[in-house]
Amino acid sequence: MNNLIKFIAALPKAELHLHIEGSLEPELMFELAKRNKVTLPFPDVESVKAAYNFNNLQEFLDIYYQGTNVLKTEEDFCDLAMAYFYRAHRDNVLHSEIFFDPQSHTERGIPFNVVMNGLLAAVTKAEAELGMSVQLIMCFLRHLDEESAFATLRMAEPFLDKITGVGLDSSEVGNPPSKFRHVFAEARQKGLKLVAHAGEEGDASYIKEALDILNIDRIDHGNRITEDRLLMTRAARSAIALTICPLSNQKLQVVPDLRNHPLPYLLRQGLRVTINSDDPAYFGGYVNDNYKALAEYCGLKAADFVEIARNSFLGSFLPDQTVAAYLDVLDKYVDSF
Numbered sequence: 429m430n431n432l433i434k435f436i437a438a439l440p441k442a443e444l445h446l447h448i449e450g451s452l453e454p455e456l457m458f459e460l461a462k463r464n465k466v467t468l469p470f471p472d473v474e475s476v477k478a479a480y481n482f483n484n485l486q487e488f489l490d491i492y493y494q495g496t497n498v499l500k501t502e503e504d505f506c507d508l509a510m511a512y513f514y515r516a517h518r519d520n521v522l523h524s525e526i527f528f529d530p531q532s533h534t535e536r537g538i539p540f541n542v543v544m545n546g547l548l549a550a551v552t553k554a555e556a557e558l559g560m561s562v563q564l565i566m567c568f569l570r571h572l573d574e575e576s577a578f579a580t581l582r583m584a585e586p587f588l589d590k591i592t593g594v595g596l597d598s599s600e601v602g603n604p605p606s607k608f609r610h611v612f613a614e615a616r617q618k619g620l621k622l623v624a625h626a627g628e629e630g631d632a633s634y635i636k637e638a639l640d641i642l643n644i645d646r647i648d649h650g651n652r653i654t655e656d657r658l659l660m661t662r663a664a665r666s667a668i669a670l671t672i673c674p675l676s677n678q679k680l681q682v683v684p685d686l687r688n689h690p691l692p693y694l695l696r697q698g699l700r701v702t703i704n705s706d707d708p709a710y711f712g713g714y715v716n717d718n719y720k721a722l723a724e725y726c727g728l729k730a731a732d733f734v735e736i737a738r739n740s741f742l743g744s745f746l747p748d749q750t751v752a753a754y755l756d757v758l759d760k761y762v763d764s765f
């Protein structure tokens with residue numbers, strides 16, 4: 429097992445499902461609260477951590493949106509993203525596609541430009557200092573209406589060459605993909621990639637809608653695809669990637685027991701599954717912790733993790749040439765281990 433943990437630690441990988449707001453560690457939350465004179469509803473870091481016990485997605489989201497209140501300036505967004513890039517770099521993440529939730533900031537009066545400029549400064553720094561590649565995916569909050577998503581897309585107009593795609597997150601059940609069909613169609617027309625959280629808490633019909641109506645390029649989570657054999661076959665044949673987040677699933681009680689996580693089954697069924705951290709500051713682990721959990725609880729072996737790391741590059745939105753270069757790095761690592 430020790431050898432496998434070492435193998436995972438240095439395995440070259442991409443992370444494709446990471447909410448930058450979900451990487452806000454309690455320590456940084458307190459630092460930013462002090463810097464911006466924001467009063468937090470918690471006396472100290474320990475009590476924040478103690479509050480991170482969730483029975484479902486909504487309980488998490490309530491506390492996650494509250495956490496964003498400390499983010500006010502470009503510098504805050506830059507510091508937040510840099511903290512994640514340094515941490516991901518330690519996990520040997522070579523490429524990261526990060527989500528951000530502009531509406532959680534614009535709704536509290538923070539200008540869209542402040543969010544973008546802060547994140548873009550961090551992306552430039554991570555690329556230069558750490559040699560990482562980074563892409564940004566702008567998510568629409570699905571508990572808000574489609575008009576608000578359209579307004580967000582309009583705000584993003586000056587930055588569209590720096591945004592790779594759009595996504596759909598927040599409260600899934602009751603907010604089906606079809607609610608956002610027009611804004612996704614417009615995003616597609618603008619040349620953006622499309623992803624959506626689907627089949628996390630919602631049943632497999634949410635995944636089917638996201639594929640049929642939104643025409644997504646990648647499925648975020650998708651763990652409930654096991655409920656629909658036809659959909660699984662379709663996902664396997666089309667090689668669409670699933671960005672699965674095991675520790676998140678456990679924390680949000682989407683999967684009651686990690687020992688029964690569907691990822692190994694989906695991998696054997698030939699689906700392009702990847703392992704990701706989702707909101708690592710809230711769910712108790714960064715990407716390598718998620719890989720390790722699958723080793724420990726599901727008995728995945730080195731060859732499985734190589735396949736998953738390979739999937740992470742193949743499922744990315746990088747150009748083919750860059751993917752090929754990363755796969756070479758991966759092959760060399762495997763040969764040398």
Ligand SMILES: Nc1ncnc2[nH]cnc12
Pocket residue numbers: 447450485492597598599625628676706707
């Ligand atoms: N796991 C998740 N599901 C839906 N929306 C989210 N926003 C941040 N994390 C999320």
Ligand SMILES: [Zn+2]
Pocket residue numbers: 445447597625648706
């Ligand atoms: Zn997510």
